[in-house]
Amino acid sequence: MASVTISDAIKKYGALQVLHGINLDIRNGQFIVLLGPSGCGKSTLLRMIAGLEEVTAGEISIGGSKMNDVHPKDRNIAMVFQNYALYAHMSVRENMAFSMRLKKVDKSKIAERVGWAAKILSLEPFLDRMPRELSGGQRQRVAMGRAIVRNPDVFLFDEPLSNLDAKLRVQMRTEIKELHQNLKTTTIYVTHDQIEAMTMADVVVIMRDGNIEQVGSPLEVYDNPANLFVAEFIGSPGMNILEGTIGEDSVGKTFDFHGFSMPLPQDFKVHAGQNVLYGIRPEHVITSTSGAGLQATVKVVEPTGPETHIYADHGDMELCSVSRERLALSPQSEVRFLPDIDFVHLFDAKTKIAILKSQSAG
């Protein structure tokens, strides 16, 4: 177990810079998820921590010692690769035993560890099969097994569940989480699946184009997105974003949009005339068939069981609302969307950074 510190890490491939000064402090035992769209540099950062990519500039240290020039084999890390990278010429058992064989661990101890990992991952029936005789999901579990049989300081996972079916994915998610709770090994987990990030992480790191956009606990990131990118990236269906200006009426500041004026919490640090983006999550939009709210025409209704997603058009804008009530809505019918103003997010139209509320409001 160890902490991992990344300071001002930069990565360039020739002239192409893919990481622009990453700073990250990962405490001992934390489960941290790197989340971001494809190509944002998650794998690259993970591979730099593993020692598989050179660090162009900056410093990476594990357990307090600088690792920039330490060979991967001496970092005491275990990694699950995005494409598994199984040893195709070895059986499942040999794949998992390989690291211990290199360390000249006792045969009986190896058998014990492999048995333990196989049990956790339900790989017992496949121990003597070759990787080519396994399904994608089974291969992925072998890759997991190869990592967990060791006792590393840090686990590095690069989208380890991306190839599993929905049910197995949920099951493995819990399995990994449980494993982490038992072993308490520092874990860095890359994914572009926000559900995985939300459910597993102690800390979520949201990345875009080689930069960190926000670091925080899953709920912090969800409830208080630092900028528009995070707000739109986290949450499904995504946050509704309206573009407008701050106005003022007899009560106080309002958000003016398409000639429609909506009340705002008064503690937002905004001034009249400011161009802003108004964000509201679908579950904070109250749907009704009459009364106050933005008028919209229902386009699609998606019942998921516990809740219903309602997509409706307001002018040329698509808005979404999530309701737990069983509303009898059909396409083309008219609805009213009323935002719950306690959950409104405002972003500056130019900088896209979240506009905070004044401290007094607590």
Added chain:
Amino acid sequence: MKTPLSLVALRYAAAMFITVIFMFPIFWWGLTSIKPASDIFNKDEVVVFDFKPTLINYRVTVLGESPSMLTGGGTASGTTMGTGGENSFDGRKTIFDSIVIAIGSTIFTLAVSLGAAYALSRMAFRGNQLYLNWILSHRFLPPIAIIVPLVFMFHNLGLRDTYLGLILVHSLINLPIAVLLLKSFLDDVPKELDQAAMIDGATRWQSFRMVVVPMIRGGIAATAVLCFVFSWTEFLLSLFLTSEIRTLPVKITTFVTSTGSEWGFISALGTSAMLPSFIFILLVQRHLVRGLTMGAIKD
């Protein structure tokens, strides 16, 4: 859909026909080797099966028995009998020489080219591609173009007429192809495998030996066959660089003399010469399998 029986039969017939065409020269060669001299060239008719089989040609070339004793002094040409009483058709040493040189150069080529191919495939260094082209360009030269300098160099280095000398020369010719071939096989092994091994605690050498090499077993086997067959059949360089040591192709040409060609001995030694390479290929063949990296990565 089931293939109609007639079509299956047709396919087999076609395959058989082509095989027969290709096998015929070898068959004829083998047949010649067991014919008595008088039936090899018969000016009146082509003798196919109508002859008394004899093993004389083999006894002379492979077992080293004296031809004059066996034939009573009556071979096809008679006058080409071993000078000084020794049997100049004895092929035993030549087979040994050829085996040593072919196996030696195959092993040497593989050892060097594996290292080179691994470096070219795995390590990014300046001029990587240029270097590859440069390696290949060596193969553009016909061997005859380098023979004169080679003879001088070998003479001065004391490598003329040595096993080592010929092993080096054959390796020299084989290396470019071997490097390119092995590199292409190595390129097919995902880099993540080396990396996974390193993370599992392997040194570069260990990951090479325990993970990478087993995965390109098939490629190594194919390369080995190519190198072996080249060395086994190479004529020109061996002719110029050896005198005591004789490889099979060179030795066989000495059976063609100004006074006549010993077709019986030539075919007997030639047929026997197929055997070692056949055995070699057989040994290597079980490694000639595709898809060794199957299952390693997400497809």
